[in-house]
Amino acid sequence: MATEEEKKRNLARINAMIIYGLEKGLWDLLGESALAMSATVGVGMLEKLEQTMGLEIAGEEPQDILTEIGRIFVDEIGIAVKFDITTTEDKVDFVVEKCVLLNVEKDLVAAGVKPFMCPYL
Template sequence: MSTEEQKKKNMMRLMTLMIAGMAKALYDLFGETAFATMSEVGKSTLEIMEKEMGLEIEGEDPKNVITEIGRIFADEMGFIESFSTEQEGNKIALTVSHCQGWDLTQAILKTGVEVPFTCPIMNVCQAALIRMGKPAQKAISPIPETHGSTITFTMIEQ
């Protein structure tokens, strides 16, 4: 019989296989438009952050909101170890380090998915920007050395 630690590892392995398989199926079906399928995850997580973690987005500056989302993922959820936010013109870049989703993302990419569209941080930030009336194009670039990534949001002029 497995120890509790082995059971936890096996459970994580199973969850990784399930999520990676679903991500692959969505990507095969929709291609890069699979990003749209994750909007509900972003919206739902955003609601939790607002109700339970004190996130406020109404009337706030987009960079400040993205910074606060990074802080919540680091300090409240423990999903990332550290982050930084920079803005240059209409681009806001959130760089995260030591992401707990790194291994899952690598498993998804190994299935042939070309873009890590399942990133919860990216999807929450996107949901917040949309709610704020500040739509943006998003791009994500992995940083293997830190098990992190840079997520860039380019604001769309309206």
């Protein structure tokens, strides 16, 4: 029987497989049209972050929202070890270190899929 640590690793593996399968399947069905799903996926994620993680969006500055999302991803969920944002007038740059989904994204890119469901998009 698996230890609790092994179960956590196996859960992360199956979640990565699900993400890979969903993203690859959508790409195979829709091609580049799948890129249009990023905004819809993002809206759904924001709704869940509000409901389950206490994220507050209404009346907040975009920079503050992004900073809090990064904090949640790093401190509460553990999807990465670092998340930094820099903004200019018309550009937002993200620096994400050691994202646990990086290998999934690499596998998708190797399979010809342009990333469109990464939580940082």
